[in-house]
Amino acid sequence: MKKELGVQPYLFPMPTYMIGTYNEDGSVDVMMMAWGGICDLKMVALNLEADHKTVENLKKRGAFTLAVPGTDTLKESDFFGIATSNKMADKFERSGLHAVKSSHVDAPVIEEYPLTLECRVVEFQNQPYGLRVLGEIVNVLADESVLDEKGKIDAGRLNAFAFDQMRHDYYAIGDVVGKAWNAGAGLMKK
Numbered sequence: 001m002k003k004e005l006g007v008q009p010y011l012f013p014m015p016t017y018m019i020g021t022y023n024e025d026g027s028v029d030v031m032m033m034a035w036g037g038i039c040d041l042k043m044v045a046l047n048l049e050a051d052h053k054t055v056e057n058l059k060k061r062g063a064f065t066l067a068v069p070g071t072d073t074l075k076e077s078d079f080f081g082i083a084t085s086n087k088m089a090d091k092f093e094r095s096g097l098h099a100v101k102s103s104h105v106d107a108p109v110i111e112e113y114p115l116t117l118e119c120r121v122v123e124f125q126n127q128p129y130g131l132r133v134l135g136e137i138v139n140v141l142a143d144e145s146v147l148d149e150k151g152k153i154d155a156g157r158l159n160a161f162a163f164d165q166m167r168h169d170y171y172a173i174g175d176v177v178g179k180a181w182n183a184g185a186g187l188m189k190k
Contacts, residue, residue, distance in 0.1 A: 009035075013162030013171065018077060019046065020065035020099070020108045020116075021057035023085065028092040028099045028108045029057055032069075032081030034163045039134070044119060046133040050126075053085035058133055062121045063105035066135070067113035070159035071172050073097070076112075078170075104139040114143040114158050 014034040021029045031054040035047040044066055048055055058064055069077040076095040083091045092099070099108035104118040119135035146157040161170045 008166075010166050012164060012166070013173070014165055016069055016077065016161055016163050016170070018065075018067040018069050018080060018110065018113060019054050020067065020110055021054050021063075022061055022107060023053070023057060024060060027089070028110075029053055029085045030080045030092055030095075030097075030108075030110060031085075032077055034165070036132075042137045043122070044117065044135045044137060046135065048131050048133060050131045051086075055131065055133070058121055059124070061106045063102075063107045064119050064121065064135060065102060065105070065107045065109055066117040066119055067110055068115040068158055068160050069113050071161050072159060073112050074161060074170060102139075109141060114146045115153065116141045 015037055017033050017036065019031045019033055021031075023029050031052060033046060033048065036045050039045040046064075046066075054064075076097055079095055080091070083094075085091050088094070098111040100111060101107075102109050102118045105120055107118065109116050109118070117137050118139040118141065120138055121133060122136050123134040125132040125134065142153050146153055148154045148157075156174045156176060158173075160173045162173055163170060
């Protein structure tokens with residue numbers, strides 16, 4: 001028997017992505033986000049609250065990085081979702097993580113994150129339900145440690161984690177449980 005829970009943002013898994021931008025003084029700002037993702041072959045969509053410092057930075061710089069954090073940086077990544085640069089100017093420094101400037105966009109690349117998309121802001125969409133930022137992927141950076149022998153990203157090596165909106169937990173991701181466009185192929189023959 002199913003129980004009605006009303007209108008809730010209950011979808012699982014929710015991604016954990018790290019948005020990297022530069023503040024007006026050139027310091028690094030990183031924000032954890034879960035509401036967004038890939039929306040086209042070379043586009044990402046970020047659904048954000050307009051009052052975030054990150055949004056101000058996106059408008060001024062027109063660029064950002066979008067990284068996938070690993071479980072080894074869960075504490076720092078969660079901190080980036082708790083703290084706001086609007087009130088804590090040294091937020092990134094407190095994390096102990098390290099950043100370098102992207103060679104493709106005006107945004108920082110966080111060295112500890114194994115997968116980073118370098119993006120250019122394409123459009124701000126002010127919708128009745130919130131702000132959506134569309135970004136074009138101009139390059140992807142991956143640590144060699146997450147690449148397989150053919151040079152492709154091995155998702156299991158990312159040690160990524162997902163957000164649980166229902167209970168506010170994080171879940172590790174990594175086990176392969178099937179092959180896409182293959183696991184259900186036998187049902188095509190009925």
